[in-house]
Amino acid sequence: MTPLLKEKKMEIKIRNVDPVIVKKIDEMAAKQKISRNEYLRRSISRFALISEVTDLDQRYRELVDTLSDRLQQASDVIESNTVLIANLLDR
Secondary structure, three states: OOOOOOOOOOOOOOOOOOHHHHHHHHHHHHHOOOOHHHHHHHHHHHHHHHHHHHHHHHHHHHHHHHHHHHHHHHHHHHHHHHHHHHHHHHO
16 A cells, blocks of 8 residues: 655745734634634635635536526427427327
């Protein structure tokens, strides 16, 4: 069995952050009972994935719209066929 390769973790340093902002971040982290570092790590991870989730959501909406159109087309064909069969049976 091959061991999983571990990616090297990277550091991000942010300078010149307003102390009021740092205090607010600390308060939000405390509410979740996690460290500032963990809170920021999770926040950055979510931020990095937002565009992917937004793109996936858009693709999902387009798929739903396409399927809705196809269902309407199928319904129209069924309606048309029902009328045609009814006319044939009336003869």
